[in-house]
Each structure stands twice: as C-alpha cells, then as structure tokens.
Amino acid sequence: DGGITQSPKYLFRKEGQNVTLSCEQNLNHDAMYWYRQDPGQGLRLIYYSQIVNDFQKGDIAEGYSVSREKKESFPLTVTSAQKNPTAFYLCASRVQEANEKLFFGSGTQLSVL
Amino acid sequence: AQSVTQPDIHITVSEGASLELRCNYSYGATPYLFWYVQSPGQGLQLLLKYFSGDTLVQGIKGFEAEFKRSQSSFNLRKPSVHWSDAAEYFCAVGAPEYGNKLVFGAGTILRVKS
Numbered sequence: 001d002g003g004i005t006q007s008p009k010y011l012f013r014k015e016g017q018n019v020t021l022s023c024e025q026n027l028n029h030d031a032m033y034w035y036r037q038d039p040g041q042g043l044r045l046i047y048y049s050q051i052v053n054d055f056q057k058g059d060i061a062e063g064y065s066v067s068r069e070k071k072e073s074f075p076l077t078v079t080s081a082q083k084n085p086t087a088f089y090l091c092a093s094r095v096q097e098a099n100e101k102l103f104f105g106s107g108t109q110l111s112v113l
Numbered sequence: 114a115q116s117v118t119q120p121d122i123h124i125t126v127s128e129g130a131s132l133e134l135r136c137n138y139s140y141g142a143t144p145y146l147f148w149y150v151q152s153p154g155q156g157l158q159l160l161l162k163y164f165s166g167d168t169l170v171q172g173i174k175g176f177e178a179e180f181k182r183s184q185s186s187f188n189l190r191k192p193s194v195h196w197s198d199a200a201e202y203f204c205a206v207g208a209p210e211y212g213n214k215l216v217f218g219a220g221t222i223l224r225v226k227s
Contacts, residue, residue: 035217040122041219042119042203042217042218042219042220043217045214045215045216048214058214090157092157098208098215099164101147101162102159102215104156105156106156107156
C-alpha cells in the first residue's frame, strides 16, 4: 500500500538530548513537510523540502533540523535547543503542484521526561 | 504572507442539525483553499478543496464549502450532522507564489450531542 509512515508513534526525550523522528513515503512525491500540532494552534510548519538535497525553513524552524538525502525520506531532528518540544508531529507529502492535497502520516507524539 | 483564521475553537451541535464552520483567509488574490478533518485514529483527511471554477465545492461525507471572494471566506457546511462527524476541522490556504507552503488555521473542534 502506498502511504506515509512515521515512527515511532510515541517518543520520549531527556533533557539535553537530540531525538530524530522518521518519515518515509512511497508515493513518489517530491515535496515533503513537517508540521507541529499544539492544542489550539493548528498545524505550524517546521520545515519543508521540494526536492532531494534541498529544504527550507518554515515558520517555527528554530531548534529543529532536517535532511533530504533520499526522495522517500525526510527525518526531523528535535535538538536540545528546542526548549518546548512536547507536541504532536505530523509529516506530510504531496506532488509539487500547490493545489494538490497533502497526504499525512499518522504522527509522532513527543514528550519530555 | 497568507494567514487563516478559524474564529470558533469549539462548536457543539445536535445530531441532525445543520453545521457551518467558519474560515477566513488573508491573501491578495485567490488562494487555494482546503478543509481537512482530523478524527481520532484516522489521522488527517482531505474533505474538499477549491482552486478555481464553481465557488460551491462538494466534498466527501456530505460536506460542502463556499468560496466568497468579497468576504475572504471559505466556510464549511453540512445540512445534517451525524455523531461520527465529531472531530477537529482545519482550514488551510496555499498560493502559487508561496510555493508549496500550506498555512493551516487553528482548528475547530466539533462536538455532536445526541
């Protein structure tokens, strides 16, 4: 089945630790996105990538990093510089055209120990 | 930059009653407009989208939305709500000149009472 796979479903971070959230898609989509969801704030864009080996900052990129070495994969690292990392993280992808829909993964809930 | 406002954080309707969820956007031209629903255990799903043509758009699950340029609005409607419609609904805006960025509203949580 084609789709987007996020792992793990739940993740715990210790103080000062970097953690990486995985996102893999087999939809042959060029564009991939990371959103953060907090109650009452909707989905806020962290980073996005329109092509392999290229990515852009979204609205809340501070404390996060990404890579796009393969078309299928767009991992997100939550660094120790992100002081409030507890949130639900959603990965999405779509074809390039801006009027096409996003396909979402099932999300990762990150909590701080 | 484009922005999206969903003024209602929570809405409660009775089963069988009609529903309207409000969405206003800020953008100079006609943007691409989307409504997504997030249900427990089902992730985020596209309900409908508008990018040109007929301003009344039909979506899945009996939903529709109307684009009103004069009001910069894209309100979501359903004539008769079912208990299974209880979920969180997000309006989103995109535009060609902003590349592939899609901006989401804060969401509206719909509760359905029997």
